[in-house]
Amino acid sequence: MLGSKSDRKRVSPAKNHGLSRAEKVAIPFIIIIAIWALWSFTQAPTQASTTLQVAYSSTGSPTQSGGAPDFTLPIVGPGGLTGQTLTLSSLRGKVVLLEFMEPWCPHCQNMAPVLDGLDAQYRVGNVTFVSVAGPWNGASASDAASFIHHYGTNWTYVYDSSGTVFASYGVNSTPTFFVIGKDGAIASSFQGEQPASTLASAISAAATS
Secondary structure, three states: OOOOOOOOOOOOOOOOOOOOHHHHHHHHHHHHHHHHHHHHHHOOOOOOOOOEEOOOOOOOOOOOOOEOOOOEEEEEEOOEEEEEEEEHHHHOOOEEEEEEEOOOOHHHHHHHHHHHHHHHHHOOOOEEEEEEEOOHHHOOHHHHHHHHHHHOOOOEEEEOOOOHHHHHOOOOEEOEEEEEOOOOEEEEEEEOOOOHHHHHHHHHHHHHO
């Protein structure tokens, strides 16, 4: 027989172990924040390269204050090979800014207007600019000529068809710059894109030494 109502055990309703309303509202925001954080991490900027890697078989590695390896190479103008040559040692007594470049190197292209401004600044002094164009990835003298024509540069370009001069200077990236003093010794060197002020300081220091 059933007991009285007071004898019956009270059965508590089952506890709800689900998420609360606040938790349900917060979860989408947490997911959105996590996705945003992951995207921000993957989009974080990396340090941009300022050089193009090239691979010539190095036969030397000139050091600062060491003699700059001499060379004789054909001169390139906006119309192509000129039939003339330039010998580096013929410039002894002048400060030389020697650039190693590839015509299709984007960093060399970026430096063209920088060097053009510096050339105009130092042209009246005892300073001369020489750019050595290399054959990396099939770059030809015609490519160098197109570069000169496009950027309207006025200093001397020579073409190193075999990459021999690149190798003798230990150049493995472009652009690479050497500032050569009036005595023919290497005063300073730089790899990659450079501010005009950096190169100007090096040229001026070599000119007054």
